[in-house]
Structures are given as C-alpha cells and as structure tokens.
Amino acid sequence: MLVLGGTAEARELADALEARGHAVTTSLAGRTRDPRLPAGAVRTGGFGGVEGLVGALGDVDALIDATHPFAARMTEHAAEAARATGTPMLVLRRPGWVESPGDRWIRVPTTGAAAAALGRAARVFLAIGRQGVHHFVGLDAWFLVRAIEPPDELPARAELILRRGPFELDDERALLREHRIDVLVAKDSGGATEAKLVAAREAGVPVVLVDRPALPTGVAAVGGVEGAVAWVEQPRTPPG
Template identity: 75%
Template sequence: MLVLGGTAEARALADTLTARGHHVTTSLAGRTRDPRLPAGEVRTGGFGGAEGLATALRHVDLLVDATHPFAERMSDHAAQAATTTGTPWVVLRRPGWTEGSGDRWVRVPTTSAAAGALGDAGSVFLAIGRQGVHHFAALEQVRLVRAIEPPDVLPPRAHLILQRGPFALDDERALLAEHRIDTIVAKDSGGATEAKLVAAREAGVVVVLVDRPAPPGGARTVPDVDTAVEWVENTPN
C-alpha cells in the first residue's frame, strides 16, 4: 500500500502496518530536511500531479492519504488518482481543535484572511510554519515567526525561531511572555501542537485560527491510526 505521509499519524500508521506484516511505502514531499522516517519503504519527492500519482497507483492495492490537514493540493491529487484507477483510498485526518471556555479565537478561512484580520494587533506570533508567511511580509506587528525550515521572506521586525514541535506548555508560556505576544496566528491542524493554545488562553492572548480545508469530495475520512489500520485490514484488494 501507499501512504502519503509527512505527519505523526502517517509514521505511526506505517510503523503499525509494517509490524503487522503489510508492505508499506510512505511518500514524503521532501520539503523538510532530515524528516523523521517511518518503517517500511520511503520515497521522496512529488509524483508529477494527479496523472503521475495515478501511474504510481497502478502498482498499489490501497492508498492512505495521511498528509497534513492543510496539504490541500496533494489530497486533491490523491482523490483524482484514486478515482481514475479505482484504487480503494481513505483520508486519515486527526480532529481539529475545539474552542473552550476562556479562549479568544477568531476563525478565518485562509492564511491571507488571517493577515487581513490582524488590524491593530500589537505583537503577533506566526505559528503557521514556513508556508504562508509571505502574506504577512509587510506587517511590522509580526514580531515572532516559528517554523521548521526558514520561510522565503520574513516580516521586517520578525524574529525567526527554527524548531520542530510539539512544544511543552511551560516553554510556550515563556515564549509568549518573553516576546510580549498579544496575538497568535495558527492553523487548525489539531493534534499535539495545542500547547500554544492553552498558553494563549491562560494569558488572554487572541488566536487567529485558520480553518482547515475540507477533505476532497467523496473521501472516506477516519480520525485516528487505529481506525485506519482497521480500514486497511478489512478492505478487499
């Protein structure tokens, strides 16, 4: 089977399925240096769009799209290729975050909309990774950018931190206090990176949260690795 990876869930799925005797190939986009590799075979780099992925699927029994919730283009290509080839496929997506008591969230549909929603925010922390930072390139209120890899551009007064999550709650508290952050921009990725949201709630910091795109039309979606393993082992191929 082919797992479109790049997430902790994709690694866990490949590890579990390989341990259970399945032949798994995980595909990584190759944008991150020194990625954490899963068990089984690993290929790096794109397929050449939906057509190229369809060609690859002719040698595959099952497809699991376990890409990042914001990897919209790759998910669209997966849907097109699976439909073209008749390959059984499923989307593994961890649930998004739910606003709780004390949260000060502003939901927006896109990263560019997040930039427009900042208004007169005083000190902004971009916690969106490297992609999308260009939408904020002219905004002087952005004081902190955190990503695994450097973005192509930085806002003029921004300090760049290159780190890989997840991050401890105490570290997130300290980061907000050190840089006097009053607004965080984040993507609704879900999962274990929620410590910044807890720290924001405690400090009364506003969170501009970018909504995740919907899965492709016709997709069957599962929320966790165990359910994905069950789907794999109960799907004829």
Template identity: 60%
Template sequence: MILGGTAEARALAAELTVRGLHVVSSLAGRVTNPRLPVGEVREGGFGGPEGLARYLADERIDALVDATHPFAARMTASAASAARATGVPLLVLRRPGWREGQDDRWLRVPSLEEAAARLPRPSRVFLTTGRRSLPVFTGLDGVWLLARSVDPPEPPVPDNAYVLLDRGPYTVAGERALIREHRLDVLVTKDSGGAMTTAKLVAARELGLPVIMVDRPPTPPGVLLVDSVADAAAWAQG
C-alpha cells in the same frame, strides 16, 4: 501506500508493518531531516495527479491512505484524482481538529489572507502557520511577527519578522515564557490538531491572548475520512 510525513502516517506505517502488510510511505521532501517511518520510504513529488496515478498503476498499489498534513489540500486533491483514475481505494486519515474551550478567545477565519486582515494594529504576533505563509503577513503596518517554523523561509525575511527555527513537541511553560519574552499579544495558527503543538493554545488561554484560528480546507467530496490510526489500519487490512 501512505502519503505524508505526519505522526499519524508514521504510526500507521508501524501498525501495518506489525500486521504483516508491505507499506510504502511517500514523503514530499519539503522538511529537512524528517522523521522517517518504518518500511519502504519514497521521497519527492509525483508530478501532479497524473504522475501519482502512473505510480499507483506501475507499482500495483492495492490501497492508498492520504495521511498528509490537514492543510496539504493540493496533495489530497491529487490523491483523490489519482484514485478515481486508477480505481485504487483511497482513505483520508486526519487527526481531529482543535476545539475552543470555555476560556479561549478564538476567532475562526477561512484563510491566511483573512487572518492577516483581521490582525489588530498595532500588534506583536506569534505566527505559527508555517514558513510558506510568511509573505501573506509581510508589509502590514504596525505588525511585528515572531514566525516559528521547522525550516527557514525563503529569503529575504521581511523587516517586521523574526524567524525562530524550532521543532515540537512544545511545553506550556516554554510557550508561556516565549510569549512573555517577546511581549506577544495575539496568536495566529492553523487548525492542525494533535497534541504536539497544542501547548501554545493552552499558554494563550492562560495569558488571555486572542487566537486567530485558520480553518482547514474541505476534504474532496466522496472521499472516505477517518480520524484515528486504528480505523485507518482496520480499513487497510480489509
């Protein structure tokens, strides 16, 4: 079973299906109109690690791959707990994180709260940390937010924020134009990695914008971790 609706999860489902394995992909159901993988798809939560453990046992799952978003720490913790309880082998698949280049102006921080605290005042912020993070950045004096997300945040939207609904992949030219149109002077993002949303980092570098980069949460201890679909497919096939 593959947990997650990421591009890596979809690619892994496709590869394992080609290899003749039966694949069940589990999506949390938090994104409207998600891109679906090939094979069997299950949508919705499990009810915590105990519910996931019951599902693994009831469905006689042979192997579990956590290919969720790098910041889905709660789901990864549940997967690790359920795997320990059932003895089902677990692999975590995470795309590589982004690396700072020579001309980048990055500040790495451990949390969204620290990112909000380190914002310059006044500032016009390009916020790409997801709709659920918006409350962390509200009510900050002198801060205006262009908050981009796939789905709308829960109302009410704060007065200091404009929500832009959009889904990647993005282009450098498009990100550059967006930054200039809204006169943005700092980018706040998570270290999600991957090529789909890297254009904003290139545009920020070209325009000299500082970037506040939120580091990934740690992987649970003792969990096997790979960063490529090929390695995950080889592990799953045994």
C-alpha cells in the same frame, strides 16, 4: 499500501501496518531536511501531478493520505488519481481543536484572511510554519515566526525561531510572556501542538485560527491510526 506521509500519524500508521505484515511505501514531499522516517519503504519527492500519481498507483492495493491537514492540493490530486484508477482511498486526519471556555478565537478560512484579521495587533506570534508567511510581509507589526524550515521571506520586523515541535506548555507560556505577544496566529492542525493555544487562553491572548480545508467530496476519512488499520484490513471484493 501507499501512504502519503509527512506527519506523526503517517509514521505511526506505517509502523503499525508493517508490524502486521503489510508492505508499506511512504511518500514524503522532501521539503523537510532530516525527516523522521517510518518503517517500510520510503520514497522522496513529488509525483509530477495527478498523472504521475496515477502511474504510481499501478501496483498499489490501497492509498492512504496521511499528509498534513493543510496539504489540500496533495489531497485533491490523490482523490483524483484514486478515482481514475479505481484505487481504494482513505484520508487519515487528526481531529481539529475544539474551543474551550476562556478561549478568544477568531476563525478565518485562509492564511490571507488571518493577515487581514490582525487589525492593530502590535506583537504577533506567527505559528503557521513556513508556508503562508508571505501574507504577512508588509504589515505594520512585529512578528515572532516559528517554523521547522526558513520561510522564503519574512516581514521587515521579525524574529525567526527554527524549531520542531511539539512544545511543552511551560515553554509556550514563557514564549508569549518574554516576547510580549498580543495575538497568536495558528492553523487548526490539531494534534500535539495545542500547548500554544492553552498558553494563549491562560494569558488572555486572542488567537486567529485558520480553518483546515475541506476534504474532496466522497472521500472516506478517519481520525486516528487504529481506524486506518481497521480500514486497511477490512474485506474487499477484488476488482472485476
């Protein structure tokens, strides 16, 4: 199995498959220093586009894309390479968040649209990671920027917090309160980073939420590790 990783679900999947006797190689992009490594073999670095991924699939029985829900280019390349080689492919994507009573969400299609939707916000908590922060450079607001790695550029008025989640609800409550946040910007990543949304709901802080990209047409997808393991172990007719 080749697992395109970088998420908690990818690590859990590799651990589960290795424990069940499957040989797994997890591919990491290499953007994060000191990543948490899964069981099995690990390769680091890009493939060199679709052609490189096609070459990597030569000895692979199945391809599982368990990258971040916003890693759209990698997913598109994976789907194209799988079609070209006839390799069975599955996308493992944690479910997105669902709006609850009291939430004040503004859904937007892109990070650029999130920047345009801020209006007259004065103090913004930018919880989108390092990629996409450039869209907010030049806006007339103060930003609290949280990421694992430093962004390439920051708004003129910004405070940077380098920290890896997930974060406790009490910590998120304190962060909004101490920094007097009046708008939260986040990506609909799903998973265990929901505490910031709960804290925003309790504080009456509106959330500009970036929708996740659509999956490529015709690609099978599951929302959890158990479903991915079941997909791997389902009987398949050998090619030819």
